[in-house]
Amino acid sequence: MSHEATPHLQHHFETPEQQFDAGKLGIWLFLATEILLFGGLFCAYAIYRANHPEIFLYAHQFLDKVLGGTNTVILLCSSLTMAWAVRASQLGQRKLLITLLSLTLLGGFGFMGIKYVEYKAKWEHGLLPGTHFAPHEEAANDSPPGEGVKPPAHGKRPSNVQIFFGIYFLMTGLHGIHVLAGMGAITWILVRSARGEFGPDYFTPVDFVGLYWHLVDLIWIFLFPLLYLVS
Amino acid sequence: MTPKDHYLNHTSGFASWAFTLDHKRIGVMYLVATLGSFLLGGLAALAVRTELISRGPTIMDADTYNKMFTLHGAVMVFLFIIPSIPAALGNFVLPLMLGAKDVAFPRLNLMSFWLWVIGALFCIGAVISGGVDTGWTFYTPYSTTTNTNVIATTLGVFILGFSSIFTGLNFIVTIHKLRPLGMTWFKMPLFLWSLYGTALIQVLATPVLGITLLLLIAERALGIGIFDPALGGDPVLFQHFFWFYSHPAVYIMILPAMGIISEVISIHSRKHIFGYRFIALSSIAIAAFGFLVWGHHMFVSGQSGMANAIFSALTFSVAIPSAIKVFNWLATLYKGNIHLTTAMIYALMFIITFGIGGLTGLHLGALAVDVHLHDTYFVVAHFHYVMFGGTVIALLAGLHHWWPKMFGVMIDERLGRIAAFFIFVGFNTTFFTQFVMGSHGMPRRYYDYLPQFTVYHRISTIGSYVMAAGFFLIAYYLLRSLFRGQAAPMNPYGGNSLEWHTASPPPFDNFTTTPKAEDPYDYDRLVPDEVNGGYRSLTYEGVGTR
């Protein structure tokens, strides 16, 4: 197999199919490790929610469902643009690829922007994890624009509410770090796309970054109902 | 006989090693790195044993003692035992056994190595700047409140975890995708089955350690109370998290070791391995069952009675696949043509010492017995018999078995035998005594002890010095062989797996002509090579010569 015909074939692989399949299996194994990483956090969530449901019932009301829902929609749409971008790279549609990757990146910025608004509001209202939990009682009453904090409908505040915020910040924080990492990876792919590096004969980096981005979306699909929609 | 151009001298200079993509060079670098860690961990062990030779302070105070056994445990577990066989021997041998030119992702392989280095630097840095005194298990709430360098150490371990994950990932993909035509799963050498089982655990279990350590760091740095009762948290939850990884981790330690034993026993007794499929599938069974028994570390932690009973029952089941292997090895030896090379001596030693270690695991798995033995020296002796008497002995066997292939030189067999004797006597003196001590109630991690235990501690410490002497002798003759060893033939021991059908040391691209895979345990294909020494294959004439 001449290397001019297959410039992207690495020396230790026999065929492009073998290389592609190996790369795919590799990235899926990496995604599996991410699932296990977050799995630990889902376990902590499950333990505390099962044994102290009153904490979750009470504290989740401080989260804004509108913002959370918007973030969900943003990530789902960015998953579409990402999957479409992979398709574009496979078909050699360079301009479309660049546009779609940019839109995906924009979605990432949107998501992190809303995250920033949410975190800022938590900070201002003293709704922080662990020993830093110091709710301003007026948080129960005022409703700043964009962050509707309703007075809790379930009566008296239970003890150890800081546990909820510990889990909230750990899960959304780790997820946010992964979003940022994904945005970094997409930026790198964007630069390479602009240089015309991808086409039908070589698109695997777009494919693999896409898979990572979809995982980030997947995790949020679970985080949203578990944190924001406790009923 | 030694080829002029091989992977060690094909290119030279620091950069050609530091940025190499050659799995053989990466394996050698890992070997040096992990053996260096073994030295560090071993010196810490000698310090611990020396302190314990007499009651009360001997050479250090109590706080230093706590830091010393933590150092010993953390360095040995994370820097040495988990990476050593897979990353050093595995990296070298796996692609060769597959007739491949490299692992699936050579750059990832290099990254694994540098991640190990960075993780090691974090850990060493933590030691230098005051150390950690929590024990290598970092139990909360002590680990979240002690004022020693927990964060630096756990960050180091977190990074080491990624090194392990990427190695495992690489091996899984390599074994799935880079097998040659004709080498179906059940035609692979058993070392590869064991590396596969190990890699499964590395990929699936290590991330849970990662999140555990992140949560620990968050608790210390940010006061997020998941594990601290004073913050509303649950300390037993930490143990669930920690052992969900750390129990499967011990199978990361032992599975590759068992793979080596399968190879060495078969080759050095010139007999086809008995029960190939059973051994192959038992590697997967051990990996799978290993995920179901973590609670047996927590019998007295506050874990519920129901969980205790379930975990105890499951623990008995995990012994079965290991026992299957031992019986198959014994059946292989039976009526074999046994060559007592140093490698074979270590393999036979493994069966004895791992056997003891494994059986005493059953003592500990029995719930009612464990209530008395938990946190005593019985536990310490058990895990040293499996980790040292198992993994380290197997590593020595593998090192002696593949040393001619890796470095093109033969080892002084006479010195090898003497050192093996020292190791065997020293090891059993050190640790068998601890079974007795532990069953009489001597607690572990204790700086001081009651007078009735003095004689046991003395015997144990003397044993450790004898062991150390054995290791220094090994280091001496291995290093000497690199400079003055007799040149090794292509196939000194007559193996039929593919690594034996290329030069010793191999060329940088592994094979001049890639051999076709056949049954790796069919020794009828090999006859003694009068010209070059060792054995030559009837199937491949002239393969590996340049």
Add this chain to the structure above:
Amino acid sequence: MSHEAHPQVGHVVPLSTLFAVLGTLLVMTFVTVAVSWFDFGRFNLWIALGIAVFKASLVLLFFMHLKYDKPMNAIVIIISMALVMLFIAITLTDTAQYEPERIPGYAPSIKTNPK
């Protein structure tokens, strides 16, 4: 230059499929929010999780092309999820046994707990 070349390896997902999946995902997001306004008692969590699993499956099968890939990739992901569920199940079972014995609301380092 946008000629419709075809890749040597891999499968190209039709655009209509991608849009159909997004549409379904958005609808299911709306459903999951709507469902949270009602109280189904102990089924609340399972309904929410069920919808999430359905949405996740769509992302996995179509956006991440598991439907068109070799089965090994799907097996990898399924095993990892199964392991997470095993971990949660056993740990939950254990904690459920001893949690009731803990002192309710005990957290001396938290100053903001109600007295």
